[in-house]
């Protein structure tokens with residue numbers, strides 16, 4: 001089967017002006033600018049098959065948005081090959097964009113002064129969507145996204161959650177075969193996030209839409225994606241199923257205890273039965289990552305506190321940074 005997305009040794013470098021210190025430096029920067037290269041994406045290769053739902057993860061600055069912008073045809077690659085639905089996204093952008101949808105959580109693609117329904121009507125004309133099909137899609141979107149009340153409102157007056165829901169409707173109106181979602185749930189409250197996750201899952205399952213999602217929220221990944229690609233410092237460091245990622249790393253939540261008088265040995269002894277091992281993250285600072293579905297948090301906390309005198313204790317849900325750290329710990333990376 002031919003992949004729907006082919007990314008082959010993809011590179012993207014930004015040329016950034018160097019800043020020299022002081023007023024003299026500012027003058028020299030103006031008259032004789034010097035540049036440095038930022039290698040945002042370096043030699044990334046992957047294929048995505050039609051109908052896959054893939055999460056593209058990495059810490060801040062890893063190169064996710066740059067990759068998505070190249071896939072969407074907004075940015076030109078500095079090197080390597082890229083093909084989506086047989087198109088070269090940047091070179092054939094005009095013909096290409098009819099077949100994809102793009103959602104940026106951080107900015108809208110709607111016309112900000114138009115009521116949402118007017119934006120959707122314009123898109124209906126751009127994509128030549130017959131009226132019955134338009135109505136059918138709108139009502140399907142409305143079921144989960146509850147667009148009703150916000151259709152008459154100009155995009156600039158929408159709350160963030162309303163705006164992302166409207167953006168999703170706009171991006172999917174023409175039933176694109178591939179949708180790129182760059183942090184679609186950023187800054188949203190739990191209930192809107194849940195709605196968007198259900199919506200994307202449904203689109204993927206019912207319409208077979210191929211999804212590529214970037215997010216900092218592991219909950220999004222679990223709810224929406226079957227496969228995960230992890231990128232760090234511009235390079236791919238993991239490609240596997242969501243289940244493999246969960247099994248290999250990102251075992252769950254992290255507990256940290258500050259205990260200048262405690263010891264690793266005492267903590268390890270108190271929690272061996274739970275199958276946990278602790279690391280010393282700094283002087284008198286100990287941490288472990290655990291699977292909250294397997295280990296009860298109150299049990300873990302009470303065992304740890306009876307083993308060492310604690311000055312502070314924090315609990316934190318697993319983050320993408322934890323996942324990346326564990327990936328490095330498990331397979332040494334040069």
Ligand SMILES: Nc1ncnc2c1ncn2[C@@H]1O[C@H](COP(=O)(O)OP(=O)(O)OP(=O)(O)O)[C@@H](O)[C@H]1O
Pocket residue numbers: 014015016038039040041058059060061062063064065066067
């Ligand atoms: N327009 C730009 N000009 C110069 N450097 C850039 C530009 N856009 C991104 N970068 C740099 O490229 C690298 C990758 O950035 P990118 O935005 O792709 O990462 P990201 O993984 O999406 O990060 P985040 O999760 O913070 O959005 C970073 O070092 C960033 O500072």
